[in-house]
Amino acid sequence: MNYRANIWAIHELGVRKILATAAVGSLSSNFWLGDLVLLDQFLDFTKSRPQTFYEGGKQGVLHVDMTEPYCSAVRRVVMNASEQLGLPVKNGACYVCTEGPRFETPAEIRMFQRLGADLVGMTSVPEVVLARELGMCYASIGMVTNEAAGIAKHPLTHAEVMESMKVLSVKVAQLIQATFELWTPSQSCLCASANEEVGKF
Ligand SMILES: [Zn+2]
Structure with a gap:
């Protein structure tokens, strides 16, 4: 995928x-099949994805701040929408991003658990980083579609993920619609100023 x-x-x-x-x-007993969860932190275990728009030269590099990788202002709007709908959303989970496309081994899942990861996927990094580099707010709704390898009592299949997605996608569409109704164009957060230091070094 060409994230950039x-x-x-x-x-x-x-x-x-x-x-x-x-x-x-x-990976966690806090998050169950069918849960909707707003990510708030990530661990990056990708291996070969370009991670930045600022590759040096005249423009220099950008050491972009990742204290709060997923915009808390956008997450707040999603939580307000979830309350209005009466559709439970859990706010805050650490996502570990793996390179894929294979699923993880049980040993890797045990390692990620020890490192503090709650959820595992293959797509959020570097998307979240690149959005921040351009001053955009970025939030992500995790849809728990399966238990990770070694936790599930059976081998993982893509079909299982797609089946869970079918059920969850209706809920997520409602949540996104309700969020957009509360959406304002202003960025009341620090995301827009994330790339102010470009070219200063
Ligand atoms: Zn923001």
């Missing part, structure tokens, strides 16, 4: 806030 092309194109269209969805496996 996608994020650049979205930015060029004038988009300043992204609400993404991600199918995730659960």
Whole structure:
């Protein structure tokens, strides 16, 4: 997937806030099949994905701040929408991003659990980083579609994930619609100023 092309194109269209969805496996007893969870931290275990728009030269590099990788202002709006709908959403989970496309081994899942990961997926990084580099807000709704390897009592299949997605996608569509109704264009957060230091070093 060309993450840079996608994020650049979205930015060029004038988009300043992204609400993404991600199918995730659960590593934690706090998150169950069918849960909707707003990510708030990530661990990056990707291996070969370009992670930045700022590759040096005249422009220099950008050491972009990742204290709060997923915009808390956007997450707040999603939580308000979830309350209005009466559709429970859990706010805050650490997502570990793996390279894929294979699923993880049980040994890797045990390692990720020890490192503090709650959910596992293959897509959120570097999307979230690139959005921040361009000053866009980014939040992601994790849809728990399966239990991770070694936790599930059976081998993982893509079909299982797709089946869970079918059920969850109706709920997520309602949540996104309700969020957009509460959406305002202003960025009342620090995301827009994330790339102010470009070219200063
Ligand atoms: Zn923001």
